[in-house]
Amino acid sequence: MILERLILSEVRNYESLDWMPSARLNVIVGANAQGKSNLLEAIALLGTGKSFRTSASGEVVRQSAAVATIFGEARQTASSARVRLGCRITLGSRSVRKTYTVNGHAARYAGYLGRMRVVSFVPGHLQLVTGPPSLRRALLNAALAQDSAPYYAALAAYERALTQKGALLRDAAPLDEALLAVYNERLVETGGRLMLARRAFTVELEERARTAYRSFAGASDGWLGLAYVPNIAFELPTDAGVQSAFRAQLQLLGAAERSRRAALCGPHRDDLRFTLGGEALAAYGSQGQQRTAVLAVKVAEFGFLEARSGDAPILLLDDVLSELDSERRLAFLQALGGYGQAFISSTGPLEVPDAAVYRVRAATLDQVA
Amino acid sequence: MLNRPRAEAQSLADAIIAVKDRVRLCSRCFSLTEEDPCLICTDVRRDATVLCVVAEAKDIYALERTSAFRGRYHVLGGLISPMDGIGPAQLRVKELIDRVAREGPREVLIATNPNAEGEATALYLSRLISPSGVSVTRLAYGLPIGGDLDYADEVTLAKALEGRRAL
Ligand SMILES: Nc1ncnc2c1ncn2[C@@H]1O[C@H](COP(=O)(O)OP(=O)(O)OP(=O)(O)O)[C@@H](O)[C@H]1O
Ligand SMILES: [Mg+2]
Ligand SMILES: [Zn+2]
Numbered sequence: 001m002i003l004e005r006l007i008l009s010e011v012r013n014y015e016s017l018d019w020m021p022s023a024r025l026n027v028i029v030g031a032n033a034q035g036k037s038n039l040l041e042a043i044a045l046l047g048t049g050k051s052f053r054t055s056a057s058g059e060v061v062r063q064s065a066a067v068a069t070i071f072g073e074a075r076q077t078a079s080s081a082r083v084r085l086g087c088r089i090t091l092g093s094r095s096v097r098k099t100y101t102v103n104g105h106a107a108r109y110a111g112y113l114g115r116m117r118v119v120s121f122v123p124g125h126l127q128l129v130t131g132p133p134s135l136r137r138a139l140l141n142a143a144l145a146q147d148s149a150p151y152y153a154a155l156a157a158y159e160r161a162l163t164q165k166g167a168l169l170r171d172a173a174p175l176d177e178a179l180l181a182v183y184n185e186r187l188v189e190t191g192g193r194l195m196l197a198r199r200a201f202t203v204e205l206e207e208r209a210r211t212a213y214r215s216f217a218g219a220s221d222g223w224l225g226l227a228y229v230p231n232i233a234f235e236l237p238t239d240a241g242v243q244s245a246f247r248a249q250l251q252l253l254g255a256a257e258r259s260r261r262a263a264l265c266g267p268h269r270d271d272l273r274f275t276l277g278g279e280a281l282a283a284y285g286s287q288g289q290q291r292t293a294v295l296a297v298k299v300a301e302f303g304f305l306e307a308r309s310g311d312a313p314i315l316l317l318d319d320v321l322s323e324l325d326s327e328r329r330l331a332f333l334q335a336l337g338g339y340g341q342a343f344i345s346s347t348g349p350l351e352v353p354d355a356a357v358y359r360v361r362a363a364t365l366d367q368v369a
Numbered sequence: 370m371l372n373r374p375r376a377e378a379q380s381l382a383d384a385i386i387a388v389k390d391r392v393r394l395c396s397r398c399f400s401l402t403e404e405d406p407c408l409i410c411t412d413v414r415r416d417a418t419v420l421c422v423v424a425e426a427k428d429i430y431a432l433e434r435t436s437a438f439r440g441r442y443h444v445l446g447g448l449i450s451p452m453d454g455i456g457p458a459q460l461r462v463k464e465l466i467d468r469v470a471r472e473g474p475r476e477v478l479i480a481t482n483p484n485a486e487g488e489a490t491a492l493y494l495s496r497l498i499s500p501s502g503v504s505v506t507r508l509a510y511g512l513p514i515g516g517d518l519d520y521a522d523e524v525t526l527a528k529a530l531e532g533r534r535a536l
Binding site: 110111148149150153156157160161163164165166167168171172176178179181182183185186 | 451456457492493523524
């Protein structure tokens with residue numbers, strides 16, 4: 001995908017912006033707090049409807065404004081098919097509303113997501129190996145939801161049923177068993193789909209990541225391993241297999257869920273495990289090895305989305321290249337060799353070849369190279 | 370409003386009060402009515418063997434506009450959503466169960482929205498009603514008529530495929 005034009009109105013510190021970025025590398029440089037991350041965040045929002053920085057979308061609306069609009073024209077690299085996307089965030093008196101358009105028609109989120117795929121890489125992702133499991137689940141969801149609308153639908157339905165089940169367990173006395181059974185059945189049906197998709201995805205991700213890791217680190221480090229660790233273990237990777245495992249676990253934990261008044265099992269507790277030469281990377285790996293693994297996974301995520309859609313996703317690198325030593329930086333960019341369009345932000349000058357360089361100051365962009 | 374004659378404001382106010390006085394809930398189906406029971410509940414030409422469950426009274430008007438449904442209705446008064454403090458007890462679920470036992474319909478058609486809460490409410494009602502042997506049905510999901518296959522999202526399309534029928 002190539003973003004040919006980006007129009008912002010009242011987004012973060014951008015009152016308005018109309019920008020035609022380069023189809024290849026765009027390096028955004030500038031001092032702190034000028035609007036580098038805000039610009040990349042807007043592109044992520046345009047592609048995914050989600051910010052990589054906050055789950056409170058209202059923060060994106062410029063202070064003292066009520067509506068933020070992000071509009072973009074993108075083109076498929078190979079077919080040159082074009083799509084116009086619009087994402088609007090409206091502050092209500094109590095809630096924040098997000099609405100979408102595709103080619104000028106109002107669209108539901110499920111019909112919007114995936115039209116302009118992006119892979120974002122921000123400093124928080126560098127904790128992927130050692131940080132909390134939620135980071136690793138976010139990686140699974142970011143790639144899979146963009147790849148597959150049914151995955152996103154299952155995820156949204158699962159999370160909703162989980163919230164409802166939690167509220168039921170917490171607040172209802174006496175507990176309505178029939179209603180609990182309804183939510184459990186929704187969790188099994190939608191959660192089962194998540195588990196199967198995550199399992200298949202992890203197999204592919206591991207293969208791509210280990211190749212990338214080897215290209216960064218050479219053979220001396222041993223193979224990188226990446227395994228899906230479902231909260232509910234299952235033998236048979238079929239709908240029937242995961243569903244019966246899930247039901248059995250709900251049965252087993254039924255009493256505990258009732259007494260602790262919380263949902264205790266399901267893919268909302270899934271994890272990924274990294275190994276290097278068979279050893280747990282989080283426990284035994286050096287910081288350098290952990291970081292290299294993260295880069296490898298990002299390359300793998302990128303490769304996965306590219307292979308699935310036949311088109312390179314847009315790459316958003318917010319401040320991460322400057323966190324890497326120059327050797328890793330070059331290796332990383334090389335591994336993404338076939339990448340299409342990329343947006344890279346940095347406070348200092350970055351040495352990357354063939355880039356269009358923009359200086360951002362107080363939300364205005366000037367091309368400097 | 371402030372620039373209009375006082376009489377005009379008075380008559381508007383009277384009209385609002387009259388509506389408030391006259392319109393009430395039908396004691397059988399809980400839709401809005403001026404006469405209790407409502408015109409649908411007392412219409413003998415309507416099919417008493419099919420009972421359609423809706424979340425709100427306004428859903429009845431949508432279904433009535435189609436002229437395609439000839440049975441009777443039951444208004445729940447919302448959808449089950451524990452996170453919003455709405456359980457079966459806050460809705461007219463008990464009234465529905467009593468009604469099904471009393472009136473003995475052949476079929477209960479659940480016409481809640483195809484969103485998460487509509488779906489959960491339908492499944493819940495089905496669990497309560499099905500054991501009595503009454504057939505419980507759900508509105509089919511489909512593509513908007515006049516819509517483009519191209520524009521339908523995959524999820525709607527998948528649901529429409531699941532609900533396909535023989536021609
Ligand atoms: N909703 C908003 N309305 C107006 N300004 C905002 C809003 N949200 C953030 N800002 C401003 O945007 C600026 C931060 O921009 P951004 O995060 O893009 O900085 P940056 O250029 O990436 O800086 P750094 O190098 O420190 O990461 C801050 O000055 C902040 O006050
Ligand atoms: Mg920044
Ligand atoms: Zn009535």
